[in-house]
Amino acid sequence: MNMLEELRKLPKAELHLHIEGTLEPELLFTLAKRNNILLPYKDIDELKDKYHFHDLQSFLDIYYNGTNVLITKQDFYDLTFAYLAKAKQDGIRHVEIFFDPQSHVSRGIEFKDVIEGISEALEQGKKEFGISYFIIMSFLRHLSQENALEVLEMALPYKDKIKAVGLDSSELGNPPSKFVELFKKCKENNFLTVAHAGEEGPASYIWEALNLLEIERIDHGIRCTEDPELLKTIIQKNIPLTVCPLSNIKLKVYQEMKEHNVKKLFDLGVKVTINSDDPAYFGGYLLENYIQCHNELGFTYKDMCDISKNSIEASFLSSADKLKLIKEIDSLNQKTIV
Numbered sequence: 001m002n003m004l005e006e007l008r009k010l011p012k013a014e015l016h017l018h019i020e021g022t023l024e025p026e027l028l029f030t031l032a033k034r035n036n037i038l039l040p041y042k043d044i045d046e047l048k049d050k051y052h053f054h055d056l057q058s059f060l061d062i063y064y065n066g067t068n069v070l071i072t073k074q075d076f077y078d079l080t081f082a083y084l085a086k087a088k089q090d091g092i093r094h095v096e097i098f099f100d101p102q103s104h105v106s107r108g109i110e111f112k113d114v115i116e117g118i119s120e121a122l123e124q125g126k127k128e129f130g131i132s133y134f135i136i137m138s139f140l141r142h143l144s145q146e147n148a149l150e151v152l153e154m155a156l157p158y159k160d161k162i163k164a165v166g167l168d169s170s171e172l173g174n175p176p177s178k179f180v181e182l183f184k185k186c187k188e189n190n191f192l193t194v195a196h197a198g199e200e201g202p203a204s205y206i207w208e209a210l211n212l213l214e215i216e217r218i219d220h221g222i223r224c225t226e227d228p229e230l231l232k233t234i235i236q237k238n239i240p241l242t243v244c245p246l247s248n249i250k251l252k253v254y255q256e257m258k259e260h261n262v263k264k265l266f267d268l269g270v271k272v273t274i275n276s277d278d279p280a281y282f283g284g285y286l287l288e289n290y291i292q293c294h295n296e297l298g299f300t301y302k303d304m305c306d307i308s309k310n311s312i313e314a315s316f317l318s319s320a321d322k323l324k325l326i327k328e329i330d331s332l333n334q335k336t337i338v
């Protein structure tokens, strides 16, 4: 059995992906040239040399710098379409992608150009590659709730293009409790909600995301194992965790893959999904995350079928759409056993 090819064939959903985190160095240089932006790096190799991170913040500094080359609607389109071509190769059938509007409107970019560039590329990807999608607008937690509320106002005319809202950026010192009013307003506007919690932040941030923001899924959530009561609640309530293994290694949450707790969470019955977070910076897209989980953590092929099923079940797709994809996974699993 060629495991890489079997994993590629599995219908998968990507539920934790920052579109700005798919900006490959080559495209970054192309866009800088197109927009007459002078980069502080002489070439791609010098830029790639910077991709050694010791924590989340050291990554975010480089990542936000990268977004400065995204100026026009076409730039957002090209970024998103380039990601979808990679997603297709990895056997992804459905994506729920984050974008960070505050990183762009704060630089004078129109909200309209950002959302239209991204959503037009996703529509084209749906036609050309058969990849369905939802968009998640993510708020930067290092900024104030007031700033997020202003951006929410800008987003309301484009409400039909946005399925959910999220919370990302520097976690430590910026707990979910800072954004209670924002999330309440988002729910009043019928957005579904997710939040990054327990990536670097403590288990108490995960409690806050669940109890104060009443989110549907936790992004990362890996520090839940530090609080047995929390772990029990997550299992009992079947709350999905969108785990990003390669990201956690690159940002030194774990020193190496063998230390990662995602297999332990899976064995305990947590609904974990595997995702790529910011693949242009973390050394691999979704399939690479899947294969490394198999190779390094002892996930069997059957386990990986369950992981891909989790990704479908934890998505915001309709029950009918979920059922179709789950049946496909089941039949692949059956064939492989025979």
Ligand code: ADE
Pocket: 018, 021, 056, 063, 168, 169, 170, 196, 199, 247, 277, 278
């Ligand atoms: N923004 C992009 N990637 C992120 C991550 N891993 N954690 C928090 N915010 C992010």
Ligand code: ZN
Pocket: 016, 018, 168, 196, 219, 277
């Ligand atoms: Zn993330």
